Amino acid sequence: MSIRLGRIRYLNVLPVYHPIECGAVAGxxxxxxxxxxxxxxxxxxxxxxxxxxxxIEYASAPDEYLLVPNLAIGARGHVRSVLLLSRHPxxxxxxxxxxxxxxxxxxxxxxxLFLRERVGxxxxxxPCDVGAAVDSDNPxxxxxxxxxxxxxxxxxxxxxxxxxxxxxxxxxTSLPFIFGVWLVSRxxxxxxxxxxxxxxxxLLQAKDWSRSRMDRIAALAAGQTGWxxxxxxxxxxxxxxxxxxxxxxxxxxxxxxxxRAGAIEKAxxxxxxxxxxx
Numbered sequence: 062m063s064i065r066l067g068r069i070r071y072l073n074v075l076p077v078y079h080p081i082e083c084g085a086v087a088g089x090x091x092x093x094x095x096x097x098x099x100x101x102x103x104x105x106x107x108x109x110x111x112x113x114x115x116x117i118e119y120a121s122a123p124d125e126y127l128l129v130p131n132l133a134i135g136a137r138g139h140v141r142s143v144l145l146l147s148r149h150p151x152x153x154x155x156x157x158x159x160x161x162x163x164x165x166x167x168x169x170x171x172x173x174l175f176l177r178e179r180v181g182x183x184x185x186x187x188p189c190d191v192g193a194a195v196d197s198d199n200p201x202x203x204x205x206x207x208x209x210x211x212x213x214x215x216x217x218x219x220x221x222x223x224x225x226x227x228x229x230x231x232x233x234t235s236l237p238f239i240f241g242v243w244l245v246s247r248x249x250x251x252x253x254x255x256x257x258x259x260x261x262x263x264l265l266q267a268k269d270w271s272r273s274r275m276d277r278i279a280a281l282a283a284g285q286t287g288w289x290x291x292x293x294x295x296x297x298x299x300x301x302x303x304x305x306x307x308x309x310x311x312x313x314x315x316x317x318x319x320x321r322a323g324a325i326e327k328a329x330x331x332x333x334x335x336x337x338x339x
Contacts, residue, residue, distance in 0.1 A: 063253065064089040064260040067100040067112025069241065071208035072286070072293075073134055073142060073300060074113055076271035076278050077264055086270055088263035097165040097241065110249035111260050115167040116239050120316050123329035127250055129243035129261050130333045132268060133304040135311070137237040140227030141296055142211040143168045146220035147203035155182035160201035163188040167240055168207050168226060174318050175229050195219075209286070212296070227299075236311035237301055245334045258336050268302050 066089040068078050081088035093100075093109060101118040103109040104126070111129065119126050147154060154176070161169045169186060176184045191204050195214060206214045215223065230238035243264060250257050271278050279293035286293070301308060309331055316328035 064091070064111060064249070064256050065109045066092045066260060067103055067109040067114070068092050068094045069097055069100065069113045069134075069208075070094045071142070072212070072282050072296075073208065074241075075282055076275070076297060076302060077113075077132070077268050079278060079281065080267035080270040081263060086263055086267045088267065089260055097167070098163060101166075104244055104246060107246065107248065109246070110253070111243065111245050111257060111264075113241055114244045115165050116242050116312060116315065117167040117170050117319070117325070119242055119244060120319060120325045120329050123332070125247055127245040127247060127332055127334040128304070129245060129264060130336065131304050132243045132261075132264055133239045133301065133308055133312075134241040135237050135239035135301040135308060136227035136231075136299060137301055137307075138228050138231045139225050139299050140238070140240070141215065141225065141299060142209070143171075143205075143207050143226040143240060144211045144215055145172060145203065145205055145224040145226065145229075146214060146217065147222040147224075148220060149202065150222055151176070151180055151224060152182065154184060154203055156185065157202055158185045158187050160189050160191055160194050160204040161186045162191045162205060162207055162210070165207055165240075168205060170319060170324055171226055171230065171238065171240075171315070172205050173324075174315075174322060175226065175233065177322070178318070179229070179233050212286075212288070230311070230315075234311065234314055236314060237308045238315065239301075239304070239308055239312040242304070242312075250334055257334065261334060261336055272302075 080086040097115045100112045279290050282293040283290040319325045320328040
């Protein structure tokens with residue numbers, strides 16, 4: 062299958078990619094693993110045809126992309142891998158510097174909206190390598206950690222105040238939050254629609270394959286990380302891999318808030334790649 066597929070280099074997408082990578086589901090041979098920010102750049106540059114990406118990337122260039130239908134990475138509450146960790150209560154972070162990872166833009170945008178609109182404070186963000194900053198001689202007072210790094214740092218004793226951003230959004234809006242989506246390059250959709258459709262179907266089939274084998278996915282993740290299988294099962298059970306009606310509502314509301322805050326030009330319509338007839 063002559064499709065260049067992007068893969069986020071985090072555990073949270075293991076249920077979507079492992080079935081393809083182990084041969085249980087036939088899919089593209091070319092899979093590029095990178096951070097969300099790197100995948101966003103790859104999609105913009107035309108180096109990838111289909112990719113997992115930050116939700117904010119779709120809103121930043123909707124004319125360049127279509128969404129893979131019914132596929133996302135999000136949460137209906139606790140996400141566990143997108144965390145604000147602080148030495149101080151959140152209300153005391155006004156004017157203080159918060160270290161944020163440069164690996165993704167969606168989580169930082171969500172944190173900014175939450176602190177400004179929900180908490181009523183004005184944060185100052187300092188992009189950096191969060192893991193290295195925490196281990197340095199001058200660790201940050203507060204930080205935003207995502208992905209596997211958040212799972213590692215979530216119990217760090219230096220940061221007793223912790224906010225799960227999936228829960229923060231759910232408490233705020235009563236809707237799921239979608240951190241990542243799967244994008245199709247409009248150019249690829251025009252130039253090789255059959256191959257793109259086959260890739261999208263493989264991703265959806267892989268998601269369904271893992272849904273009934275989550276114990277196997279959790280055991281694999283435990284073997285890669287050293288965490289227990291039970292902890293990994295709880296983690297994956299808290300994630301949303303579908304993009305159903307309420308997930309689309311949550312995503313659209315996020316875009317509306319970003320547009321009102323001036324972070325994007327306007328909230329885009331959600332346009333999907335059509336699997337039928339391709």
